[in-house]
Amino acid sequence: MSATLWIILCGAVATYLTRIGGHLVLSRFDRIHPRVEAGLNAVPAAVLTTLVAPTAMTAGPAEWAALIVAVLMSLRFGMLALFLVSAAVLIAGRQIFG
């Protein structure tokens, strides 16, 4: 089996475990400990931040401008508008800064 196929199938199983696991495991407890819940609440922002931060550090002005615009856009607009405008800023920035 190719590495790609292996990644896809194992990734699918791992993902399904997260989707069914909370119900199978956490629901056995009458209530979730507040600290566990606070920690779980922080999971998405924490994980996704780590995917941006190191890349942003090593990027250039076009990329920084796009990220700043994305943050500003998020305060007022939805994801799709944010994405399209930031991508436009990125492309324009790369034309200017090379």
Place this chain on the structure above:
Amino acid sequence: MSAEVISESTSAAEFWAGVRVGFPVTVASAPFAVLFGALAVENGFTVAEATLMSAAVYGGASQMVGIELFGQSIAPWLVVLSIFAVNFRHVLYSAVLGRRVGHWPILQQAVGFFVLTDPQYAEAERKGEAGETVSFAWYMGMGAIIYVPWVIESGLGAFFGSLIPDPHAIGMDFLLPIYFIGLVMGFRTRAYWLPVVAISAAVSIVAFNVVGSPWHVSIGAAAGILFAAALPVRPGKLEVGPGAQEGADL
């Protein structure tokens, strides 16, 4: 009219009500399905593999992370671990949703949890909180209208993505960080969001330079999560950010 007929017509109505709730997510996620397909091919997937990944994993952010790391030639098991880490948030959705759908037969639960995405969770929880029953028909109506186009559009994106002449010029290599920061901002109303993001960012940058990729993901995330767990507990319940509700992340 027999009770069975009434129940069937109710199920059909519930299904279409679910479809209506899911449709905005279908529209909002379409560009990201196409983007995933195009980036997957650019990172070395075939069109069939890109389509299969959307069908089998069905998690936008994790699929993007998967192809990003695959493109960097990272060991397959680490790519799988990273997919697991990004999707780990579903554990909490699953626990909360379980309270709403515990009355479904086991097989329906097994299918229902397969399509549990951020917007799916958000809408089901909103419906449950309003005091309405979360029926299997309603839930699967929403799931189907998001899932089926997601898979098809990924395949289309992969097919047409292979025709793009200069990916760098249109910024394709940096579209994922933009997408990820949009998701991060979507969670900004959660307790301790800013310190969690600041700590995860700082620790992941240090880990990236000291330990290397992809460990910066687990290490940086762990720092933010442990910080949030150690702080005084703030009353409040699980919220899903607007980004997730609009289906930017499936």
